[in-house]
Amino acid sequence: SYVLTQSPPVSVAPGQTARISCGGNDIGSKSVHWHQQKPGQAPVLVVYDDSDRPSGIPERFSGSNSGNTATLTISRVEAGDEADYYCQVWDSISDHVVFGGGTKLTVL
Amino acid sequence: QLQLVQSGAEVKKPGASVRVSCTTSGFVFSSYYLHWVRQAPGQGLEWMGLINPSGGSTTYAENFQGRVTMTWDTSTSTLHMELRSLRSDDTAVYYCARAPDSGYELDYWGQGTLVTVSS
Numbered sequence: 001s002y003v004l005t006q007s008p009p010v011s012v013a014p015g016q017t018a019r020i021s022c023g024g025n026d027i028g029s030k031s032v033h034w035h036q037q038k039p040g041q042a043p044v045l046v047v048y049d050d051s052d053r054p055s056g057i058p059e060r061f062s063g064s065n066s067g068n069t070a071t072l073t074i075s076r077v078e079a080g081d082e083a084d085y086y087c088q089v090w091d092s093i094s095d096h097v098v099f100g101g102g103t104k105l106t107v108l
Numbered sequence: 109q110l111q112l113v114q115s116g117a118e119v120k121k122p123g124a125s126v127r128v129s130c131t132t133s134g135f136v137f138s139s140y141y142l143h144w145v146r147q148a149p150g151q152g153l154e155w156m157g158l159i160n161p162s163g164g165s166t167t168y169a170e171n172f173q174g175r176v177t178m179t180w181d182t183s184t185s186t187l188h189m190e191l192r193s194l195r196s197d198d199t200a201v202y203y204c205a206r207a208p209d210s211g212y213e214l215d216y217w218g219q220g221t222l223v224t225v226s227s
Binding site for chain 1: 143145152153154158169170207213214215216217218
């Protein structure tokens with residue numbers, strides 16, 4: 001089955017840039033989606049199809065995907081961005097949704 | 109407006125079954141697949157499976173094959189998930205979510221339902 005491996009926890013100061021990676025075999029050939037989950041809340045989609053943003057998501061959230069790594073970039077980090085972030089793909093071989101293990105972003 | 113409203117928390121004994129519901133509104137279900145995802149305490153997201161409301165076809169993750177059934181009630185626009193033979197490690201928050209049939213991003217989630225399995 002397809003496996004997604006996310007980067008370790010990240011800590012950044014407000015106003016800085018956070019980057020969270022998601023690795024998978026030839027992930028660049030798949031569409032990668034990113035979800036933000038704050039404590040005690042349901043996940044929220046923040047980036048879909050590698051780099052598109054749903055309505056209402058700030059432009060500070062962006063994504064890229066190439067080769068074996070997809071990256072979520074959060075610019076000008078704010079305290080409210082502190083959350084767990086999960087990457088997600090559709091594995092067309094198994095017809096399954098696959099999630100990465102999650103990365104915790106801490107805002108210092 | 110768009111809503112996925114889930115049923116309330118459940119406490120079950122090992123070996124029992126649980127049924128979690130997700131009532132939808134505000135979108136055309138025929139353009140979406142509906143998914144179930146769970147999250148054990150302190151853990152990540154685990155995909156359980158999906159149902160195509162247009163026809164009722166299902167796909168389940170291997171971890172749940174034989175123990176889970178997902179159904180769609182068109183008359184009430186409600187998604188149901190039944191999990192049988194509960195174990196303590198089934199204790200988790202269970203989420204429903206929708207994804208467009210043209211892609212597979214889970215673009216809107218229910219609020220979650222806590223299922224506790226304890227003797």
